[in-house]
Amino acid sequence: MCRAAGTYRGKPWKAGRWAWQHGRCFGDVDYIGLRNMDYPLIIATACGAIALYLMMPRGQGWLVKLGTLIGVLALASGLSYLTHWASVEYPAQHAAGPGIFFYAFALITLASAVGVVCHPKPLYSALYFVLMTLAIAGLFVLLMAEFIAVVLIIIYAGAILVTYVFVIMLASPSGVAAAAVDYDRISADPLIAVLVSFLLLGTVLETLFTHTPHGFIAASASGITAHAAHWGGLAALGKNLYSRYTLPLELAGVLMTISLVGAVVIARKNAPHTHMLGLGEMPAE
Amino acid sequence: MMMTHATSSFSDPVLVRYLALGAVLFAIGLVGFMARRNMIMIFLSTEIMFQGVAINLIAFSRYYHNADGQSFVIFLLTVAAAEASLALGLVVMLFRQRQTLNVDAWSDMQG
Numbered sequence: 001m002c003r004a005a006g007t008y009r010g011k012p013w014k015a016g017r018w019a020w021q022h023g024r025c026f027g028d029v030d031y032i033g034l035r036n037m038d039y040p041l042i043i044a045t046a047c048g049a050i051a052l053y054l055m056m057p058r059g060q061g062w063l064v065k066l067g068t069l070i071g072v073l074a075l076a077s078g079l080s081y082l083t084h085w086a087s088v089e090y091p092a093q094h095a096a097g098p099g100i101f102f103y104a105f106a107l108i109t110l111a112s113a114v115g116v117v118c119h120p121k122p123l124y125s126a127l128y129f130v131l132m133t134l135a136i137a138g139l140f141v142l143l144m145a146e147f148i149a150v151v152l153i154i155i156y157a158g159a160i161l162v163t164y165v166f167v168i169m170l171a172s173p174s175g176v177a178a179a180a181v182d183y184d185r186i187s188a189d190p191l192i193a194v195l196v197s198f199l200l201l202g203t204v205l206e207t208l209f210t211h212t213p214h215g216f217i218a219a220s221a222s223g224i225t226a227h228a229a230h231w232g233g234l235a236a237l238g239k240n241l242y243s244r245y246t247l248p249l250e251l252a253g254v255l256m257t258i259s260l261v262g263a264v265v266i267a268r269k270n271a272p273h274t275h276m277l278g279l280g281e282m283p284a285e
Numbered sequence: 286m287m288m289t290h291a292t293s294s295f296s297d298p299v300l301v302r303y304l305a306l307g308a309v310l311f312a313i314g315l316v317g318f319m320a321r322r323n324m325i326m327i328f329l330s331t332e333i334m335f336q337g338v339a340i341n342l343i344a345f346s347r348y349y350h351n352a353d354g355q356s357f358v359i360f361l362l363t364v365a366a367a368e369a370s371l372a373l374g375l376v377v378m379l380f381r382q383r384q385t386l387n388v389d390a391w392s393d394m395q396g
Contacts, residue, residue: 113333188322
């Protein structure tokens with residue numbers, strides 16, 4: 001029974017939407033699952049993709065501004081979709097949202113992640129990454145993982161990012177770290193990158209929001225032991241690390257040692273054995 | 286000891302929000318990984334992807350009241366630190382050879 005949209009009796013400007021909702025455009029058989037898709041979610045994801053595509057470094061400032069505008073639109077539509085989704089899927093728990101702090105930290109995280117990816121100067125990207133790390137540490141505190149939050153700040157913001165900044169300073173061609181060079185100002189294949197990753201993101205979010213049966217996540221927990229009384233805090237984490245994961249923890253230490261030695265060997269300049277390894281020397285200036 | 290997940294203050298919709306945030310972070314990092322041409326920026330983008338995964342692990346740890354997720358984040362941080370040290374050593378070495386951080390300068394490296 002494939003009726004044309006024109007036979008819809010009512011307001012004519014709603015005919016298209018009616019036909020879309022009832023799937024009459026494609027006949028009764030929904031071959032590729034178009035009818036079950038969550039279109040507001042898809043639209044929000046696509047808005048985010050367009051925004052990120054426009055914001056990729058291209059050497060044109062007004063595109064970045066347009067991209068920021070579309071990105072704000074994408075965030076707003078995603079937020080409204082989330083509210084709608086929670087009220088439809090979990091009406092009883094709708095009032096118990098994650099709270100304002102989650103949204104604040106999530107906003108800072110996403111904005112600074114986009115800043116990392118899109119800023120043409122690597123030094124500023126590294127600083128955006130520090131900001132993102134701090135916001136994620138805030139999220140971890142909200143998730144009752146205080147120790148991980150502290151460790152994240154110490155290791156990422158304190159150690160890894162300082163190393164990154166050092167290397168950015170060391171390895172800048174002109175010696176001026178803040179000056180953007182050619183390969184930073186113009187990105188390679190932003191269209192393909194955005195298409196691939198937002199196709200992945202759309203699939204993941206679609207599955208997460210529409211195709212997860214209720215209670216599925218909780219039901220799968222039966223195989224996981226919950227330590228309700230002694231959960232949380234540093235004591236439980238340490239006990240878990242040194243009872244269940246003793247061997248992996250020791251192996252992690254071995255891995256750190258190996259990578260330390262490897263980094264020293266690789267980055268060493270004019271070492272006596274680098275000729276044999278083919279690692280080369282610094283060209284004479 | 287049985288846990289009743291429904292009565293927990295950390296309910297399903299809250300968990301799903303955290304998972305969505307982790308997925309979005311992963312996608313942003315993937316875009317940077319594929320689109321940037323600076324070697325340092327490529328490694329920085331992988332760190333963003335690491336953070337997205339870490340959010341997922343911590344959120345599930347909170348949801349199930351189980352310390353395994355936090356333990357895995359410890360290992361994840363270890364691997365990230367090892368990767369960063371090795372990768373930055375490599376970047377310094379490669380920069381010494383060609384005086385550029387552009388990955389396209391190394392496209393003749395085949396096989």
